[in-house]
Amino acid sequence: MEPDPVPLPLSAFQPARDPYQVLGVASSASAAEIKAAYRALVKQHHPDAGGGDDTILALNAAWEVLGDGERRRRYDGHRGRGAVAASAASSAAAASGTGRGVRRAASRRGGQDDGLLLAWLQQVYAPIDRLLGQVINPFPAQLRELAADPYDDRLMDVFCGFLAQSQAKIEKVEALFGSLPCPASAKGFGLSLYHCLSQVKDALQELERYTMGYVDGYLHDGREMLREAKQRRSLLKQERRRLEL
Structure with a gap:
């Protein structure tokens, strides 16, 4: 029997791109709106219709996060904390006047x-x-x-x-x-x-x-x-x- 995967810290669940931007929906979108956006984009960009593999991969990654209620809640929480941290880091870098x-x-x-x-x-x-x-x-x-x-x-x-x-x-x-x-x-x-x-x-x-x-x-x-x-x-x-x- 295969052992269960060891859970990763919450920070590891941050996708490479914002899934809301990938699917073109607001962060307040309903589950039905997210599902409809995902289906429409997959149909539009499917390789059989002339789309690219990279786009489909990005859409699937976004759906994996936003299509699951629990994962979406975790991402939203992490996203909020990340925005605050990024703003603070940007201000500190500007104040320092260096690129270090x-x-x-x-x-x-x-x-x-x-x-x-x-x-x-x-x-x-x-x-x-x-x-x-x-x-x-x-x-x-x-x-x-x-x-x-x-x-x-x-x-x-x-x-x-x-x-x-x-x-x-x-x-x-x-x-x-x-x-x-x-x-x-x-x-x-x-x-x-x-x-x-x-x-x-x-x-x-x-x-x-x-x-x-x-x-x-x-x-x-x-x-x-x-x-x-x-x-x-x-x-x-x-x-x-x-x-x-």
Whole structure:
């Protein structure tokens, strides 16, 4: 059983960009207004409609914060305290008449960014990778067992049990992915991880459709999606080593 992620301090939940600005809504917007703005922007900027991956990543990060009531309350509280602190820091820097404070602040931000990246890799990516592996790696053996006789009720029950367990793992993965925004320095990595998760989720849906009607097309599509997800997961593991250098 995988250990639960260690909670981060509240300051770690500060996203790289103000989610209210990303979604184009006021901080007083209702949950329904935020949801409507998010849906409209995702539809407008989806890659299939000619949008960019960076924009979708930013929209998803904003929704992860504002779409959850508890996370939004935490962010609002932190945002208010951050605005007061930023104002005080700006006044102090202007009064000093030197750039030393600014340079020190930039250095601290660089260290904080590195710390956030390491924390995100350890507490978000690492458990997600383990859970994805628990879905992707056993699939070929599960499929071989079912292939012996797909119409055997016992074999199909075993395969359906595997799909149900896999779906439960993907729900955990989605919760982990939304638990902490991906640092700006790893936005490409975060987007690739999101695509890997989406491929596995879609594959499970296709495989479940196959179990309902034995349509070979669903089985083929699900198998290919998991194969691609396996390749993407392998590339992510290589990229993680580069990020940690």
